[in-house]
Amino acid sequence: MEPAPHYEDQYLALMRRIWTEGTVQRDRTGVGTRAVFGAMMRFSLADDAVPLLTTKRVYWKTAAREMLWFLTGNTNIRPLLQQKVRIWTDWPLDRYRRETGSDITQDDFEAQIVGSAEFAEKWGDLGPVYGAQWVNWPNYQPVGEGLFQKMEKGIDQVSLLVESLKNNPGSRRHIIEGWNVAELDRMALPPCHKTYQFHVADGVLSCILFQRSCDLGLGFAFNAFSAALLIRMLANVCGYQPGELIWQGGDVHLYLNHSDLVEEQLSRTPSGNPKLKLLRTPQSIFDFAIEDFEVVDYTPQSHISAPVAV
Structure with missing residues (x-):
């Protein structure tokens, strides 16, 4: 009887597909990529499961600190x-x-x-990047004669999401959106993980994350962990069990100067099932701190470094 597939196998299969079959693209950075358009992976979050890559070390506390920073709205x-x-x-x-x-x-x-x-x-x-849109999306009120004035406080999508998840779980509008067209040119980097849609069924919270652009070699490991963490935080404060992270990618790519990373990672075999523990239930989604998170049973292989394309 063959062992059940490891959750990371789908990631490595996508990496192999891109590296062997992807189209070579000229890109914004000038480095060049191999890319495919349209990909999906599913990760169970039941029983504290978390999609941390095991074929290389992922510094999950860095990703967690970034997520907490997003939730402050600071840019x-x-x-x-x-x-x-x-x-x-x-x-x-x-x-x-x-x-x-x-x-x-x-x-x-x-x-x-x-x-x-x-x-x-x-x-x-950095300009109005993720956190600014998540908790302070610009809001304007009419002041007469066709003129509008920007309100001091913008739209807090995260608070509205929590309220909606608690009070109207059957809604199909549980969404956090980062793609504010009017402000893209002011952002250091337009949002890559741009749209989160949440779904509640039988007391279980799941999320589809659509990522318009994904650096599979470097960025994905953080993106997947961060999305899983956000689901866990929301489930925690809303009283649900965590379900699935369904990840969808638009332009999913590997940089041409990442050959050493790709070949080394593809030579490795995933193993282990790390767990993400949330150590308390705060009053608000905004009250979590890094000390509230613990990852156990995570024994990855060594870190693989590669340059970031800016």
Whole structure:
């Protein structure tokens, strides 16, 4: 009798398919990719299961800190760097170098962001990226004569979602949307994981995440864990059991300069079934802290590094 497939097998199969059959594309970064259009994976979250990749180490606390940052609505990298989370530095650093002509190192740039609130305000903001849209989507009120005024407080999609999940679980409108067309050109990076739709059935909460663009070699590991974490947090505060994460990708790609990563990862065999524990139920989705999360039984193979395309 053959063993049941590991949840990570579908990820490795997609990676192999892209690397062997994907179309070579010129892309925004100039690096180039192999890509397919349209992919789906399903991950059970029952019994505390979490889709952490085991064929390489995923620094899940970094992804968790990023998710908590999204929920604050903050769009400046300073709070992340204060927690030694460096995953968003590349974009403001690139802008700083272009606009000033400086060849400043990443370490020095980050030190200035952390050390100076004024410097961070000028150079550390990413524009209205994820968190801004999730909890403060711009809202306008008419003031007469065809004019509109921006309201001080925008639309809090996350709070509305929690209310809807609790009070109208059968709704087909449990959605968080990040793709605000009017503000895309102000964002350091338009949202990749752009649309989350939630579904409640028999007291079980599931989510479809649509990701318009997915760097399968680097970004996916964080995206899958973060989405699973968000589902668990919402289920926790709304009184549901976690169900499934259904991940859908539009342009799913591997960068051409990631051959070492791809070939090394495809040579490995997934194993183990890590668990994500939520250690308390806070009063609000916004009250979670990094100390509330614990991952157990996670024994991945070694980290595989690869460059980020900016």
